[in-house]
Amino acid sequence: MASTEAMSPIVEIRNVTKAYRRGGQIVPVLTDITLDIHAGEFTALMGPSGSGKSTLLNLIAGIDRPDAGELRVDGLDVTALGETELADWRASHIGFIFQFYNLMPVLTAFENVELPLMLTPLSRAERRERVELTLAMVGLTDRQEHYPSELSGGQQQRVAIARAIVSDPTLIMADEPTGDLDRVSAGDVLGFMRRLNDEVGKTIIMVTHDAQAAKMARRILHLEKGVLTNGER
Amino acid sequence: MLLKLILRNALRHQLRTTLTVVGLVVAVLAYGLLQTVIEAWYAGAQAASNARLITRNAISLVFPLPVSYEARIRGVEGVATVARSSWFVGIYQDPRKFFAQFAVSDNYLDLYPEFVLREAERQAWQRDRKGCLVGRQLADLYGFKVGDVLPLRGTIFPGTWEFVVRGIFDGSDSSKITRHMLFHWDYLNETLRKTAKPRMDQVGIYIVGIAHPESAPAIARAIDSTFRNSLAETLTETEQAFQLGFIAMSNEIIAAIRIVSYVVILIIMAVMANTMAMSARERTAEYATLKTLGFTPRYVAVLIVGESLAICAVGGALALLATPLAAELFKHFAGTYFPVFKVSTLTFWLQAACAVAVAVAAAVVPALRASRVRIVEGLRAIG
Secondary structure, three states, rough: OOOOOOOOOOEEEEEEEEEEEEOEEEEEEEEEEEEEEOOOOEEEEEOOOOOOOHHHHHHEEEEEEEEOOEEEEOOEHHHHHHHHHHHHHHHHHHEEEOOOOOOOOOOOOOHHHHHHHHOOOOOHHHHHHHHHHHHHHOOOHHHOOOOOHOOOOOHHHHHHHHHHHOOOOOOEEEEEOOOOOHHHHHHHHHHHHHHHHHHHHEEEEOOOHHHHHHOOOOOOEEEEEEEEEOOOO | HHHHHHHHOOOHHHHHHHHHHHHHHHHHHHHHHHHHHHHHHHHHHHHHOOOOOEEEEOOOOOOOEEEEHHHHHHHHOOEEEEEEEEEEEEEEEEEOOOOOEEEOOHHHHHHHOEEOOOOOHHHHHHHHOOOOEEHHHHHHHHOOOOOHHHHHHHHHOOOOEEEEEEEEEOOOOOOOOOEEEEEEEEHHHHHHHHOOHHHHOOOEEEEEEEOOHHHHHHHHHHHHHOOOOOOOOOEEHHHHHHHHHHHHHHHHHHHHHHHHHHHHHHHHHHHHHHHHHHHHHHHHHHHHHHHHOOOHHHHHHHHHHHHHHHHHHHHHHHHHHHHHHHHHHHHHHHHHOOOOOOOOOOHHHHHHHHHHHHHHHHHHHHHHHHHHHHHEEEEEEEO
């Protein structure tokens, strides 16, 4: 991997703070986070439950907003965007992989992967070409007409990965992508994500509490009680 | 993709959707039938002519007017024709086989061009003192033919009365009610002369034909002023007002029917709202996922409203198709109570509007809620 130090970071986080209100009490989740992530990095965010790693991932993905601080992705201050602009921004810049796949049960694998492309100006034929290519990349060409309920957990997660990458987003965010998978399927999914990073140069940020999974990343960040510790690899 | 998601979501819980559709069909159908009942009630008034006035006893319709009034009414400026009519409540075979009977003067049909009678039958009727005319709907109902003897047991005018059917009149179009019978007022009067002399020479109402309908209020006032301070003061009104006055006697029943029809729609609205709320709640995480992918809150709202509209469209369409059949069945079982019982175009539109209103009202709250839920909260939701 080329040195990322010289390149400007794709994600710039400066003094970001986030707290939740629970039963009238303010519970701090992230405290004064400052972090840069460069293009092409495969970063794992580790930490115990409640450490704030998923919250940090959500902030970077633009599905939650910080209480204070700056958050820029590809030079754009995402905290300044309105709801509709943020939705448009997510559609073109973020690919999200969930722990429980979050596929639409009433849509086939093909249709699930096609979903993000519905927000693009691509023609039907162009969408079909892209979806078939992406499903081929994750090895599910023969399963494209199957509904999620007809697929194994590993296959569903591969569909979810295909959905996350089909629109060629700037960042791929994965929240415990192997948390619901057996070891073999988890290995397949992590191997594929690593190839995406190695071969295509995709920037991936993955939340995990599995040390084995984190080993697939090139950079590991540790969060504890909402604070980034210096345990960076 | 939007339509695909809407339709597949609608069919996701087939039992729930089927039961909701069945409920919608029943509710929209019931609404249509109740509306038709109300319209049937008003059918007579709607068919009323504005070229006819009705003069009756000012105290009440049950009190008659002297026959001597006829000539004086004819003398009022603007009056073209005057005909007599007396309500005759006779029982044909069984009280349930009710139909209206009127003792009328020979010129009665001149005032009702909407009832068409062949000239030969008209002459035959005029020649026969005991002759009567029956409407086509009535003739079809009981199989009356020209020449048949029609016996009636009198109630207001006691005794057994026998009439001979001399003609069958038709309506000028299908909306005209021809489920009544007409016979000679003179025959009634002559019989009363023999059996109940104090009741002779009396008329239930006068039907007044006027040449210029726009003069109706002035003519009505002129007729009533003619008989002011007499023993039998008159009340003259348009035929429509007269019919509506009849209907007003059933105002409470009509109001109750109207309320029931609205309650039926409110109930199905609650059922539909529950269905949509359950569906939307179960799919909270899916809607959050869609938003994560970049779909807007509005798209999520459209998904929910669209699903509600799809279910209501199916229910509403089935109800619209079933309504004419149900109306036929209703008419069959209602017997002679509703001579005209036809589902109007307005009722079809109202039914369709009800289905759309139910769909939108049921989806508004779940759609707003789903579109407003923050993504992170939605993703945590368990369906």
